[in-house]
Amino acid sequence: METDAFKGRVMPNGVCETHTMRLITADHDFRFHSASSDMRRYGASYSDARVEVSLILEGEVLFIVDGVRRTVRAPAASFQAYRNSLEVVTPRHRRTRTMWCYASAALLDDREWALTAQLPPLIGISDALRTLFDSALSIPDDDATIPGNPPNYGKHIRNALGAAIFAEYLRCSVVGQGSQASLPVPVQKARAAIDENYRKPWEANDLAGIAGVNRNHLIHQFKKHLGISPTRYMWNRRVEAGVHLLRTTDLSVEEIAFRSGFQSGAHFSRIIKKEKGMPPGQLRRTAPSLTAWTRDASGG
Structure with missing residues (x-):
């Protein structure tokens, strides 16, 4: 029997669970950032295909994902998968604080793109998500600042934490933890x-x-x-x-x-x-x- 790895139900289109899990098992070279804005509007845009999990810790962020607008208010975790463009806008007169983890979506095929669309765009911030982000952001980008460790040590650890973040988002989606798209x-x-x-x-x-x-x-x-x-x-x-x-x-x-x-x-x-x-x-x-x-x- 074939299942939907995101929803945990039978899929009519023949997509198997082992295929969908490539999203969190392939080497995606995950990147991490954190930022804040204080009472002033800010905007940025990106054109390379990516998958991203963001934590909105304070304030709110407007995401425009391939032309589709979505406002996320803190506290919330948000998932974005975009082929063409992402715009990120913070409002004026409201402090905003965020963290985000992203990777190139170049490895995703059409079936995996279809499956990312089934993930809830918003969920609550689980303790595990926050801990994983804090851990990843504490690791220096430059491996030279970690003496005594093998080459690419930091990169490998960040990739493991990045995969764990996407896996935790997937887990929360399956169990329905904190979904703001379907608040009680x-x-x-x-x-x-x-x-x-x-x-x-x-x-x-x-x-x-x-x-x-x-x-x-x-x-x-x-x-x-x-x-x-x-x-x-x-x-x-x-x-x-x-x-x-x-x-x-x-x-x-x-x-x-x-x-x-x-x-x-x-x-x-x-x-x-x-x-x-x-x-x-x-x-x-x-x-x-x-x-x-x-x-x-x-x-x-």
Whole structure:
């Protein structure tokens, strides 16, 4: 019997599991990068065929994969496979932090391209994915900086970790872990309610009522699929709104606090300093910077 290695079900097109696993067993020369942008729009484009797994740790990223647009909000892992082009855009007035692993897609044939299309484009960030990325990024690109090791030592280790990252994404896809493309309806409803009115003093019981489940179940589902509680999600949205107003208006701190859902100007200032490392006045005076964002067309 022939199976779909991604979905774990019978395939009518005769694709066997051993063939599909070439995606994670062939020597793909995996590359790793991490980057952040601070409150300023950034864009990059690529034209060489690749397969890529990205971790969106903070903020959001717009991916345009062979012309198809998809916005990914943190925290999430995202899979991109593109033949012709990939564009990556971060929004203005929102800090974004990402990691990504990619390899050339030159070894994929038509059957494997068809199978990559079956992978969910978004899943939650499993502990294993984060650990694998952290491990790979800690290995120097230059093997000369690892004295006493054989030639290409670092490259071989990175390739093993890269294959493990794609295998872990595949595993999460099969078991349905954290898929944001198919978030449980209660999570969708509660998140939409917060997004539409983040200023409202939402309580978990209120959101649970909208979602049609009990409070504990909603909190559990939020943490399982989004990695944070409903309350934390609400405060993240408020912080984002407050920072946006600081950057784009001359409104007073008190007025921004009111518009963003904070209890007072002092409360807003305290939370902003805790989350951003500086008080609102200093954050407003600090010019946006792209120096930390290193995702460019030449470097990956």
